[in-house]
Amino acid sequence: MSxxxxxxxxxxxxxxxxGYTGTSPKAIQQRAGVGQGSMYHHFAGKPDLALAAIxxxxxxxxxxxxxxxxxxxxxxxxVTAYLRRERDxxxxxxxxxxxxxxxxxxxxxxxxxxxxxLAWLRERLAEVLAEGRERGELDTTLxxxxxxxTVVAVLQGGxxxxxxxxxxxxxxxxxxxxxxxxxxxxxxxRK
Numbered sequence: 001m002s003x004x005x006x007x008x009x010x011x012x013x014x015x016x017x018x019g020y021t022g023t024s025p026k027a028i029q030q031r032a033g034v035g036q037g038s039m040y041h042h043f044a045g046k047p048d049l050a051l052a053a054i055x056x057x058x059x060x061x062x063x064x065x066x067x068x069x070x071x072x073x074x075x076x077x078x079v080t081a082y083l084r085r086e087r088d089x090x091x092x093x094x095x096x097x098x099x100x101x102x103x104x105x106x107x108x109x110x111x112x113x114x115x116x117x118l119a120w121l122r123e124r125l126a127e128v129l130a131e132g133r134e135r136g137e138l139d140t141t142l143x144x145x146x147x148x149x150t151v152v153a154v155l156q157g158g159x160x161x162x163x164x165x166x167x168x169x170x171x172x173x174x175x176x177x178x179x180x181x182x183x184x185x186x187x188x189x190r191k
Contacts, residue, residue: 011053058117075132142185154178
């Protein structure tokens with residue numbers, strides 16, 4: 001792995017563990033096993049490196065979500081696969097956690113990939129649910145945009161509840177709950 005890649009990987013880990021504010025250039029360098037000169041050779045500073053790390057995390061998060069959301073099956077099957085996939089629940093969402101970091105939210109450049117990723121997820125879920133409605137899998141009373149926003153809110157809230165309780169149980173319960181609400185919209189002919 002190149003020095004730049006080690007720096008990005010280390011920054012990604014530290015942002016997930018500590019957030020932007022709690023991640024120092026020295027901690028990044030130590031985790032990556034590189035000196036200060038190497039860091040500043042590849043990146044203008046902490047904000048530049050953090051942006052590269054956040055973008056990489058966002059790209060990977062979208063790619064993982066797309067695996068389930070574009071897989072074969074009904075729309076509810078695909079949303080269920082996405083919500084039930086293996087996650088490190090107690091660490092929280094690597095993108096969602098950044099919304100609680102005041103320095104990230106105050107910087108439009110660092111905030112952009114966070115906002116874009118969450119907006120993409122809401123839109124992609126809405127597309128899957130609209131497709132299910134169009135194919136007759138879901139009844140016409142389902143509002144795909146509202147349902148997608150609810151799914152994302154429950155997912156992010158589930159992480160928060162799990163971290164607060166130091167248990168995955170509240171997360172699992174939240175996911176079961178939102179899927180239960182979604183399945184009430186399965187067309188009677190599909191049940």
